[in-house]
Amino acid sequence: MTETVCYRHPDRPAGVRCQRCDRPICPQCMNSAAVGFQCPSCFNEGVKSVPRTRTSLGGVARINGQIVTIVILALNVLVFIAVRTGSSRVVNDLVLVPFLVDSEPWRLLTSAFTHVQIFHIFSNLFMLYQLGPPLEQMLGRLRFSILYVLSALGGSVAVWMLASPVSATLGASGAVLGLVGAMLVISRARNLDVTWIIAYVAITAVISFAIPNISWEGHLGGFVTGAAVAWIFLQMSKHRRSKART
Numbered sequence: 001m002t003e004t005v006c007y008r009h010p011d012r013p014a015g016v017r018c019q020r021c022d023r024p025i026c027p028q029c030m031n032s033a034a035v036g037f038q039c040p041s042c043f044n045e046g047v048k049s050v051p052r053t054r055t056s057l058g059g060v061a062r063i064n065g066q067i068v069t070i071v072i073l074a075l076n077v078l079v080f081i082a083v084r085t086g087s088s089r090v091v092n093d094l095v096l097v098p099f100l101v102d103s104e105p106w107r108l109l110t111s112a113f114t115h116v117q118i119f120h121i122f123s124n125l126f127m128l129y130q131l132g133p134p135l136e137q138m139l140g141r142l143r144f145s146i147l148y149v150l151s152a153l154g155g156s157v158a159v160w161m162l163a164s165p166v167s168a169t170l171g172a173s174g175a176v177l178g179l180v181g182a183m184l185v186i187s188r189a190r191n192l193d194v195t196w197i198i199a200y201v202a203i204t205a206v207i208s209f210a211i212p213n214i215s216w217e218g219h220l221g222g223f224v225t226g227a228a229v230a231w232i233f234l235q236m237s238k239h240r241r242s243k244a245r246t
Contacts (some may be wrong), residue, residue, distance in 0.1 A: 008039070018042055057138050057186070057237045068141050069132030072148060073125055076172060079113045080121050091116060091170070096156055099165040108160065112152035114170040124172040131179040138186065143233055151178020151226040158221025167215075174218040177204065178226025185230040 004014045006026035014024030019033060020042035031043035038046065083090050096111035115121035136144040155174015163169065184197045201223070208216035 020046070057140075057143070057233055065137035066133035067136075068144050068148075069128065069136050072132070073128060076113050076115065076121060076125055076128075080115050083114060083116060094170070096159055096169040097165075098160045098163055098167065101160050108153055108156040109149070111156060111170045112172050112175050115172070116170065120171055124176050127176045128172065128179065131176070131183055135179055135182060135186075139233060147178065147182055147226060147229050147233075148175055150229050151175045151181075151222045154178060154225025155215075155218035155220075155222030158217045158224075159215055162217040162221075163215065169215045169218055171215075171218075173215070174222030177201075177219050177222040178229070180204075181223040181225070181227030182230035185227045186234065189234055 004024045006012045006014045006029055007023045008029050009026050012026040012028070015027050016030065016037050017024050018039040019036035020038050023039060025037065025039045029039050030037040031040060033043065033046070079094070083094075091114065094107065094110040094114040096107045101107055115124070132144075135147070139147060152172070152175035155177065156169075158174075159167070159169045180197060180200060184194055184201070187194045187197065204219060205216075208214050208219050
């Protein structure tokens, strides 16, 4: 009697047959399914056919809902270490100086990951750690990444357009204020209490104008951009739900 072999590994005896295609498979090719085992090809096709679970704001739901936040935190810390242990040229190459943007546009983004003072990076990353995970869970990884990057760029563009051409701006404040703006818009849409958000915005606004060398332009640009992006995501989510009902 001829021994049945695996269709993917002809040198190995087959233990069972795939429940979908009925081809013989060896133990290495056995993937546990709802009923019996499936070969890798059938199993992968089945996984692709399962619709992704969406969050309330249209993002793809993930088990780990804060991986992007952790990556952003790590990037800020790594740049901070490089700045503190490197030469002054590291900061000079990353900081946002408006008159240099035309020839060195990367400064619009790199400046948002650059800090020099410990208190500065601590305050920004503390707020990022507080707001990042809940927003990432609501929006999904892709939309949260878009929100953060656009908020950072929005703050930098505001500095570029409104601040002194020879001023030097750095820090994640614009991006973090973008998260605050997004949280405000989303919370208002869900009829949640926004007292603490309004208080934070008010305090930040007072500090931005009362204390020298704080970029109100970056704060304003990031906040407005984050709020606008969140509003767009809300409209997209409403449109998707209305289409699903029709």
